[in-house]
Amino acid sequence: MQQPKLSARGISLWFGEKQVLKDIDIGFQDRQITALIGPSGCGKSTLLRCFNRMHDRTPGVRLSGHCYLDQEDIYAKSVFVAAIRRRIGMVFQKANPFAKSIYENINYGLKINGVQENQRHELIVQSLKESFLWDEVQHELHKPAAQLSGGQQQRLCIARAVALRPEVILMDEPCSALDPLSTAKIEELIKNLKADYTIVIVTHNMQQAQRIADNTVFMYMGRIIEADTTPNIFNNATNELTSSYVHGKFG
Numbered sequence: 001m002q003q004p005k006l007s008a009r010g011i012s013l014w015f016g017e018k019q020v021l022k023d024i025d026i027g028f029q030d031r032q033i034t035a036l037i038g039p040s041g042c043g044k045s046t047l048l049r050c051f052n053r054m055h056d057r058t059p060g061v062r063l064s065g066h067c068y069l070d071q072e073d074i075y076a077k078s079v080f081v082a083a084i085r086r087r088i089g090m091v092f093q094k095a096n097p098f099a100k101s102i103y104e105n106i107n108y109g110l111k112i113n114g115v116q117e118n119q120r121h122e123l124i125v126q127s128l129k130e131s132f133l134w135d136e137v138q139h140e141l142h143k144p145a146a147q148l149s150g151g152q153q154q155r156l157c158i159a160r161a162v163a164l165r166p167e168v169i170l171m172d173e174p175c176s177a178l179d180p181l182s183t184a185k186i187e188e189l190i191k192n193l194k195a196d197y198t199i200v201i202v203t204h205n206m207q208q209a210q211r212i213a214d215n216t217v218f219m220y221m222g223r224i225i226e227a228d229t230t231p232n233i234f235n236n237a238t239n240e241l242t243s244s245y246v247h248g249k250f251g
């Protein structure tokens with residue numbers, strides 16, 4: 001098998017005294033979509049956040065083990081957090097556009113990441129197209145992003161991540177606040193993005209995992225119980241807990 005694009009090796013994490021991740025070993029393949037599933041509180045978001053160092057500033061956090069992007073240790077002393085976040089983008093549960101125009105929402109990230117002014121316009125247009133938003137907003141790019149619908153705001157946040165040309169996109173329940181139609185659009189978009197990016201998505205929606213993910217990882221109480229192709233996890237799980245969870249016997 002190919003070397004994973006992104007991996008965790010022996011990751012354990014504590015919030016104060018409480019251990020939330022327990023010796024996590026997992027690899028995510030390049031240009032594939034992997035869903036992280038498991039009951040509430042099992043550590044999915046915490047794991048996702050390890051990959052772009054979102055816990056760095058949280059008081060009382062202790063982390064052991066390693067995370068790698070290709071062969072590079074994400075937590076090495078020589079690594080700049082901003083550089084890692086440029087290569088590993090993140091989209092959150094609730095769309096969080098800046099209080100700026102649609103255009104500026106994307107322009108701002110490009111600017112602070114040092115992208116030259118003459119390259120920015122092209123990247124903004126392209127990322128809006130890649131995020132299936134261009135057709136809806138091309139004539140109102142200077143409208144406040146807050147005036148977009150929830151689904152459009154989430155696509156804008158994806159455009160903002162994509163504009164920086166990351167290698168990996170982490171998504172933490174990106175559709176949980178959206179209606180079925182907006183969810184369908186985002187799912188279509190995620191499947192499309194797979195051609196260029198490695199995607200890891202936390203979801204509570206079992207149908208969604210089956211619709212979009214190549215691979216699925218089942219977590220329970222801070223551990224990975226099973227990781228396999230999505231059809232195997234849903235139809236042929238080797239672990240009893242996985243099978244019970246995906247068939248809705250507990251949640």
Ligand SMILES: Nc1ncnc2c1ncn2[C@@H]1O[C@H](COP(=O)(O)OP(=O)(O)OP(=O)(O)O)[C@@H](O)[C@H]1O
Binds near residue numbers: 046047058
């Ligand atoms: N900043 C924090 N400080 C202390 N405990 C935390 C913090 N963030 C998360 N936790 C705890 O870590 C555990 C794992 O939380 P996490 O959000 O990773 O779970 P999850 O599987 O993503 O849950 P959900 O599906 O409900 O979002 C929970 O018990 C949670 O209360």
